[in-house]
Amino acid sequence: MRYLIDNFADIMGFTKTHLYLALVPLVLGLVIAIPVGALVRRVSWLRRVTVTTASLAYTIPSLALFVIIPPLAGISTIDPLNVIIALTLYSTALLVIAVPAALDSVSAEVLDAADAVGFSSLRRTLTVDMPLAIPVFVSSLRVVVVTNIAMVSVGALIGVGGVGKLFTQGYQRDYPDEIVAGIIVILALALIFDRLVYLLGRWSTPWVRADARSAKAKGGAA
DSSP: OHHHHHTHHHHHHHHHHHHHHHHHHHHHHHHHHHHHHHHHTTOHHHHHHHHHHHHHHHTSOHHHHHHHHHHHHTOOTTOHHHHHHHHHHHHHHHHHHHHHHHHHTSOHHHHHHHHHTTOOHHHHIIIIIHHHHHHHHHHHHHHHHHHHHHHGGGGGGGTOOSTHHHHHHHHHTTOHHHHHHHHHHHHHHHHHHHHHHHHHHHHTOHHHHHHHHHHHHHHHHO
């Protein structure tokens, strides 16, 4: 804690860079994965291919991606864009699997009712399927957020900024306090953003809260 207090300004700078490198790929992954996941969900063979490809992509070691991406993208190894591209691939890989699974959780009776009142496929997906899939999807989104925050640290090995610099600097200087400070900051960021995503999911699904209150009231009455 002494190191955190004495070097607060520097650590805040590392933290801002860390969050930028973690959250931009998350947003890009959502933009890519949500429409792709919704499209492949109804085509069984395409869904299998997508899930298999995404699973294989996620198994590629992050450090290997940091080495492969620069020559393919025409950028420097220490360019922050290197980390953003790599984490976007990982985020998309996880989310493109999560989207169809979340949509599958929507009750068939609800979908039949939407079809019965004349909803088009697109309208039903946007106004019925996706909103009702949020509780399940948020569980996967929380995993991706925490994973990104942790994985940004690996970027310090190639010279890209972030809280991971506390690990490399602490190791090079044989200064454990700096390493411990980095661990504390990353744990705090992971916990904070995990909670924020959870609360966002709760806020966006008021019917779930209403159902919970109704069940609790019935239980109390019984």
